Amino acid sequence: CAKKAKPHKDDKKDLATCRVLLAELETHQDAWPFLKPVDLKAVPGYRKVIKKPMDFSTIREKLNNSQQNNELFLCTFIIDVNLVFDNCERFNEDDSEIGRAGHNMRRFFDKRWTELLQ
Ligand SMILES: Cn1cc(C(=O)NCCN2CCCC2)ccc1=O
Numbered sequence: 001c002a003k004k005a006k007p008h009k010d011d012k013k014d015l016a017t018c019r020v021l022l023a024e025l026e027t028h029q030d031a032w033p034f035l036k037p038v039d040l041k042a043v044p045g046y047r048k049v050i051k052k053p054m055d056f057s058t059i060r061e062k063l064n065n066s067q068q069n070n071e072l073f074l075c076t077f078i079i080d081v082n083l084v085f086d087n088c089e090r091f092n093e094d095d096s097e098i099g100r101a102g103h104n105m106r107r108f109f110d111k112r113w114t115e116l117l118q
Pocket residue numbers: 032033034038039043087088091092098
């Protein structure tokens with residue numbers, strides 16, 4: 001992902017940009033399945049099938065704890081957001097409410113990430 005993110009000059013704004021991007025994800029109308037960790041007790045099979053659960057609130061925690069000087073934070077952010085959508089595709093039918101929400105959110109993220117960070 002490092003190579004993907006064009007080595008653009010002032011990466012010192014990247015942390016603020018990730019926060020803006022995350023806020024846009026969290027306020028998107030289709031974000032509701034992804035705001036909090038999936039309840040492993042309430043959703044049968046999720047714990048077994050999904051090895052690395054991820055959600056927007058966990059990403060926000062990680063971003064709040066990440067240091068600007070640890071330049072891996074940008075790649076970690078991109079990897080974590082994609083993990084949310086990959087988990088969703090793995091566990092949900094494309095033709096389901098949560099499956100469609102995941103596809104919509106991934107499309108939105110890819111567009112905004114490209115506009116803001118590449
Ligand atoms: C991402 N994802 C989420 C769920 C889920 O049930 N989320 C709870 C959604 N509710 C909305 C209001 C309270 C909680 C199931 C499978 C899945 O892949």
